[in-house]
Amino acid sequence: xxxxxxxxxxxxxxxxxxxxxxxxGWRVGLLARRAxxxxxxxxxxxxxxxxxxxxxxxxxxxxAAFERFIQKAGRLDxxxxxxxxxxxxxxxxxxxxAEWQSVVDLNLTGMFLAARAAVRQMRAQNPxxxxxxxxxxxxxHSPRAGSTCYTTTKHGVSGLTKTLSLDGRAYNIACxxxxxxxxxxxxxxxxxxxxxxDAPPVMDVADxxxxxxxxxxxxxxxxxxxxxxxxxxxxxxxxx
Numbered sequence: 001x002x003x004x005x006x007x008x009x010x011x012x013x014x015x016x017x018x019x020x021x022x023x024x025g026w027r028v029g030l031l032a033r034r035a036x037x038x039x040x041x042x043x044x045x046x047x048x049x050x051x052x053x054x055x056x057x058x059x060x061x062x063x064a065a066f067e068r069f070i071q072k073a074g075r076l077d078x079x080x081x082x083x084x085x086x087x088x089x090x091x092x093x094x095x096x097x098a099e100w101q102s103v104v105d106l107n108l109t110g111m112f113l114a115a116r117a118a119v120r121q122m123r124a125q126n127p128x129x130x131x132x133x134x135x136x137x138x139x140x141h142s143p144r145a146g147s148t149c150y151t152t153t154k155h156g157v158s159g160l161t162k163t164l165s166l167d168g169r170a171y172n173i174a175c176x177x178x179x180x181x182x183x184x185x186x187x188x189x190x191x192x193x194x195x196x197x198d199a200p201p202v203m204d205v206a207d208x209x210x211x212x213x214x215x216x217x218x219x220x221x222x223x224x225x226x227x228x229x230x231x232x233x234x235x236x237x238x239x240x
Contacts (some may be wrong), residue, residue, distance in 0.1 A: 001025065001026065001048070002025075003069075005028075005031060005052075005079045005114070005118065006021070006028060006029065006031065006082060007031045007082050007110070008031075008083030008135075009030040009038060009082070010032035010033070010038055011032075012185035013205055014032065016206055017209045018030055018041055018049075020209035020212070020213050021213060022045050022048055026048070030052055031052040031053075032053070032056075033053065033055050034053070050069050052065040052068060056114060057105045057109055057110045075130075076118060076122060077131065077216075078132070079114060079115065080135070080212060081114050081118075081134045081135060082135040085103055085106050085107065085187075086149075086187055087099060087149035095148060100149050107153035107154070108160075111157060111160060112160065115164060119168065119173060122173050123173070127172075128171055129171060129220050130173055131173070131176070131215075131216060132168070132175040133178060133216065134161045134177045135178060136154055136158055136177045136180075137154040138228065139151040140154040140158050161175055161176065161177040176215055176226065178208070178215065178227045179230075181228070181229070181234050181236060182201060182202045182231040183208045183229075188202065200231070201234045
């Protein structure tokens, strides 16, 4: 049975991907801070779903969660490095240092900690290797107004992906990134609620899960380095 760890698995893109991988017969590590939604996801899934309540920004909790998952799964084939937040939507001079730091802690430090734990396991296991898929964003290419925290961290995720892809070659570790634009999740609903008269085009989050599954199912000899998946009519392409 193939195995995947999904961070931020309790809702949104993470939960949709968890369901898709479980349906496809994978063993799935469900990592998020809140245990209750993870228990709901795991209901009826038996040993295939491994509930791992943990704060991805906490080094000790991340390490312990990965250890527990490896004890259950035996190895780690894929990490979907997904946990993240949008943070304040405001001009930079209206953003507090604490607000900035909370987004950086989750969107960058959390991804670093999960990737580090994954690489450590993938280097040590036999056969060696695995795959890391980082959740980036269309914001790393075309930001929304007022998205200083989110957009800056997503540029950082792109740098993390490239360096992991390069450094992982020696250990048969592939790393790619999916940049998602306007999947209908609770996070996007919050943005729409702030400006309901100018609601953006959206796509079904289930289509994101299908794409992540397709990336994960490739043999390690092939890698989707970068995929952009977006609502067809969102105004990413074009000039005003």
